[in-house]
Amino acid sequence: MLLFHLDILEEIIKYLLMKNSYQPIRKNYCFLKFWINLLLQIKHFLTYFITQ
Incomplete structure (x- = not known):
């Protein structure tokens, strides 16, 4: 369920x-x-954690 929300x-x-x-706003892009x-x-960690 959580993974679904992350998606x-x-x-x-x-x-x-x-x-x-x-847009020319570089800061937003980096953010x-x-x-x-x-x-x-987080998703990779949770996937690993759940499959273990």
Whole structure:
């Protein structure tokens, strides 16, 4: 269930990234990229933890 929510969150962030990509605001992009990486790491950790 939690992994499912993380997937949705990831999609939302990806959408925001796409939306922001044409804007010259570099800071926002870096911020979103940081969150995407964080979410992916949490997801990988949880996947590993659940499958063990």
